[in-house]
Amino acid sequence: MPEDTRSIGRTLRMLFVALLVAVGVAGVARPAHAQEDSGDEAVEDAAGTEVKGTLRAQDADGEDIFLEGVEFVVTDADGNEVGRGVSDAEGNWSVPLPGAGDYSTLLVVETLPEGNSLRNPDNNPLSFSVNDGDSRPNLFPLGEAAAKTDNSIKAIQLFVDGLKLGLIIAMCSIGLSLIYGTTALVNFAHGEMVTFGAMAAYLFHASGALGFETSLIVAGVLAVIMSGIAGGLFNGLVWGALRNSGASLFSALVVSIGFSIFLRYVMLYIFGGRDGFYRDYRIQQKWNFGWFTLAPKDAFIMGFSTVVLIGVGVTLEKTRAGKAMRAVADNRDLAESSGIDVEKVITWVWVAGSALAGLGGVLFATTEAIGWEMGFRILLLMFAGVTLGGLGTAYGALFGSLIIGVFIQTSTLVIPSDLKNVGALLMLIVVLLVRPQGLLGRAERIG
């Protein structure tokens, strides 16, 4: 865990917000994270059945401090007291238990040092069951309850989180939009390139399947290269052949759907249904910027994806290849008759778009779990972003994705976070009602 803590805000309140958001965001992403993030206790082998834990909080500088002198009372299933414990100078406490069974631990709140409180008062007393000989850890996370946070500060934090999500969606969806622009194909299999990138990096970085493991950065670079190659191969083997055979829009759409389902379940077959996580940069101390906090990796994701997206923009505007791509997207026949090798341009669009999607997958997987369905979930958000910005326009994809990302995150102020993607999909419908060509698209009416 890097220790380069940079504290800007000095008040305790900020500290609590920071702590909260750290766990809150992780909790939204995956409930399992919250458990792991707060599970700082080391589980050690110990003789005899016992329950134990470590009480730690953070001071205003973000340094860990351990709480001494906090009392715990353990009762069995019938409510009889079986033991008491007091935390020592390292915050450690333990209570020996008579044997296997169901117990509950009560933290005596009055004994907490001034300024500390339980984050989840509902979980006190904490019920648990234990096997004979087990040393069972009990967690009592400290911090203020979610309801007590100031909504305006929360909104700023969510805005920043939304920007990060939007940048990732944008990176994934530029390829989707460019492929649509150059070949008129709505590629439903584009989400699988995101999953592919995330999983390829996992293969090199954390799976151990190859007999060696690399750092996440090396694995990420390899994953992006592999995604690009895969995109090129798919174009050559599937889509190019389909275009040459003069297949209709319907055939191409259905092939892309079938391809998406096939790839998704092949990846499920190989990867398994459980969630995967990268080991590097998994838990980081957040930087506190006063109004919001940001883990260093999130700051990196935002900075890096901004640079990549600007790079894509410059490439499209200034280089020959980029101009050719825009020309083909604009008017394929005209581009072809002015000497542009359209098939070559399309190949490059597939390679670059897939590589970007793979990169998006790697970045996304550093903040969320890797799973076989992640790409499909992002695909629908990409559709929302791309449609909002204007299908077929590179800048529209970027613009729309950013709005969708911010919209998804800030909508959790008013709707439950498990429904946040519903808002984005509803927005997709509303955009089509009000401005079907998207914010940056050109109006064309068909049907």
Place this chain on the structure above:
Amino acid sequence: MDWGSIIENMFRGLIGENLIYFGLAAMGLNIHFGYTGLLNFGQAVFMAAGAYGLAIAVTSLGWSFWVGVPLGLFVFPLVLAGLMGIPTLRLRSDYLAIVTIAVAEMFRIIFRSPTPSIKKYTNASDGLNGFTRTFYDLSPFSNDKRYLGLWLGNQMWVVLVGWIALAAAVLLVWLLIRSPWGRVLKAIREDEDAARSLGKNAYWYKMQALALGGMLGAAGGMLRAIGTGSAQPQNFITDVTFFAWVALILGGAGKVLAPVIGAALLYGVLNFTDSFLREAVANDVIPDSIMSGAQVGQVRFMLIGLGLVLLAAFRPQGIFGSKEEMALDDR
């Protein structure tokens, strides 16, 4: 290897429950795509509408079964068709494809949401059950006997009602497509501008087709909920839509009976591979390192994906369709 049970399962696929559920859903898609040219990639949510319409009415609200049936069959699909159709039916056809798949995912998220105000109606990912009693009380079959060597009384009752529903749907579609209304749909599929220039309100006809096909899908979904005894979000994931699509394209879009035959063939093949692989894994013909019991279920989805790719690429007209009728232009 127990070949008897493998063959029996295949047979059950050819004529049994899944033929009914997905045959009806595919007939709905046939109206959408085969006759009108609409790309509905969210048939799963119409199926869910039928299942949840009944389940929410009976289990969550305590209404009569006979209120739940029309709610699931007509009201919910109409609302969905409006939600999908009003924004997209004036636009290029791929917008409808995107929106239907988005709406399907949207409702799946809502159905499985643990938010208390929603959960009290839908019971989150556990889904709803206990809404089938009125249906099974009508059953003339005894649950102690096996009928046709395949089904116990209650299952036989579901299958019989399903066959009747399927036959009624075939008749309905056949009559509708022969009618002037059906000819307008085909005209829209062939050339929407021509239909419009003849004074037909293409948007309105497409809307009607979307709702009608959705209702057929809802019938399939409702029977599925009754047959399995529960309405669960897991049974209506987006991929479910494409089982119906494969059934449709396999049979041949634009033919009245094609979706039924396609669904029968599809589930014959799927049930065969499924039980064959299960037997092979259980008897260690296929070692555990290559395929585990849990992975067998994933193979059928791969087959669906692969089937879609191959059919769409090499034989988009299916077994019975004609290429001329299915030559969809790039609208």
